[in-house]
Amino acid sequence: MEFEPTKLDQNLKRALRREVPSADFAARVLAQAAALEKKVLAERTLIVLPVWRKPAAWAIAAGITLAAIIPAGVSEYRKSEERKAMQAGRQLALALNITRMQLQKTRERLQKASKQHAL
Amino acid sequence: MFLSGTCILLLPSPVITIVTVDFPSLLTDNQAMVFSLALRFLRNREVAEELAQDVFLQLYQNLGRIESPAHGTWWLRRTVCHRSIDEVRKRKLRPSLGLESVPEPSVDSGMGDFFLSERLKRMVEALPEKAKAVVLLRYQEDLDPLEIAEVLDMPITTVKSHLHRSLTILRGRMKKQEVACGV
Numbered sequence: 001m002e003f004e005p006t007k008l009d010q011n012l013k014r015a016l017r018r019e020v021p022s023a024d025f026a027a028r029v030l031a032q033a034a035a036l037e038k039k040v041l042a043e044r045t046l047i048v049l050p051v052w053r054k055p056a057a058w059a060i061a062a063g064i065t066l067a068a069i070i071p072a073g074v075s076e077y078r079k080s081e082e083r084k085a086m087q088a089g090r091q092l093a094l095a096l097n098i099t100r101m102q103l104q105k106t107r108e109r110l111q112k113a114s115k116q117h118a119l
Numbered sequence: 120m121f122l123s124g125t126c127i128l129l130l131p132s133p134v135i136t137i138v139t140v141d142f143p144s145l146l147t148d149n150q151a152m153v154f155s156l157a158l159r160f161l162r163n164r165e166v167a168e169e170l171a172q173d174v175f176l177q178l179y180q181n182l183g184r185i186e187s188p189a190h191g192t193w194w195l196r197r198t199v200c201h202r203s204i205d206e207v208r209k210r211k212l213r214p215s216l217g218l219e220s221v222p223e224p225s226v227d228s229g230m231g232d233f234f235l236s237e238r239l240k241r242m243v244e245a246l247p248e249k250a251k252a253v254v255l256l257r258y259q260e261d262l263d264p265l266e267i268a269e270v271l272d273m274p275i276t277t278v279k280s281h282l283h284r285s286l287t288i289l290r291g292r293m294k295k296q297e298v299a300c301g302v
Contacts, residue, residue, distance in 0.1 A: 008290055009258070015236035016243065016259040021154040021168050026146050029172050033142065033179045 142179055145191045150175075152192070152260065153199045159255050160203035161210075162244060170206060174199050196260065197270045204248045238296065242289050249273070253281040 051057045153174055157167035178185070178195060185191045243254050249271070256267045264282065268275040 008286060008293070011235060011239055012243070012254070012258040012289070013261075014232070015239035016155075016159070016255060018151040018155040018259060019158060020151050021171060022164075025154070025168060025171070026143075026150055029146055029150075029175045030143060032172065032176055036176060036179065 140182060140185045140188065140191055142182060145178065145185075145188060145195070146175055148188070149192055149195050153195050155259060156196070156199045156255060157203050159240075159244060159259070160207050160248070160251065166206075170202060171199065174202055193270070196256070200252050200256070200271060204252060207248055238293070239289070242292050243285075246285055246288070250281045250285045253278055254285050257282060 150171070154167055154171045157170045157174075158164060161167045161170065174195060177198060178191065181194075185194060243251060246254060252271055253267055256262045256270060257264075262270065264275050264278045268278045271278070
């Protein structure tokens with residue numbers, strides 16, 4: 001038997017003919033593809049369901065929280081500032097009273113001293 | 120949409136062609152090709168079927184990227200070759216044959232032809248992986264060197280060199296066996 005390139009080509013083509021897989025191969029692949037599709041769909045559903053996984057839900061919750069916290073905070077700040085102003089006013093009035101009393105005492109002493117000096 | 124993908128091809132003319140890539144059709148049309156290529160590399164029907172199955176599932180997951188049935192066939196051929204080469208390297212398969220992988224001789228084919236084909240098949244299976252892929256794509260899939268270069272991502276000169284060297288090896292081994300058998 002002589003193996004010229006053409007003969008070898010023919011023999012190789014004959015030897016390397018395609019072989020068929022088992023009869024249920026295609027059915028098995030289709031079943032696996034269907035199972036894969038189901039799994040992907042189930043995973044997608046799971047991703048959609050939980051509220052805490054939705055960015056929009058987080059944004060809404062943050063908005064509501066801020067809307068409740070900010071006015072309360074502003075009001076509390078105003079009250080605190082008013083309290084401080086009242087306290088400062090009271091302290092100023094007290095200081096003025098003390099000063100007035102001190103001046104009164106000093107004036108009386110001066111009058112007494114001038115009377116003694118005249119006598 | 121299940122088990123199929125649709126692709127709109129915009130041609131240079133104002134005509135819009137809609138090509139539907141149908142997974143079951145791709146599977147039916149290409150199962151023998153994918154399985155045979157895997158079998159020649161892995162030399163075990165069960166393992167080859169497993170790998171072929173994986174390749175089809177991979178195609179199913181990438182169906183949206185497949186533009187036409189011809190593109191699907193090209194994708195499958197390329198993927199099964201690369202996956203098989205990787206699998207062989209992973210398993211470090213040595214050229215050995217189990218009896219279960221040798222088909223029964225058919226009644227109408229001559230025994231000489233059968234044994235010659237078996238010998239050639241074993242010789243091809245014993246080639247290095249890249250050279251084997253080139254020979255399989257040339258003689259099993261009937262691709263020309265340019266197409267083989269595209270499938271295997273190698274320069275056409277390398278494909279031609281692999282082909283030439285493989286044929287020289289096969290021719291030499293066949294002659295050696297003839298001499299040993301006293302033909």
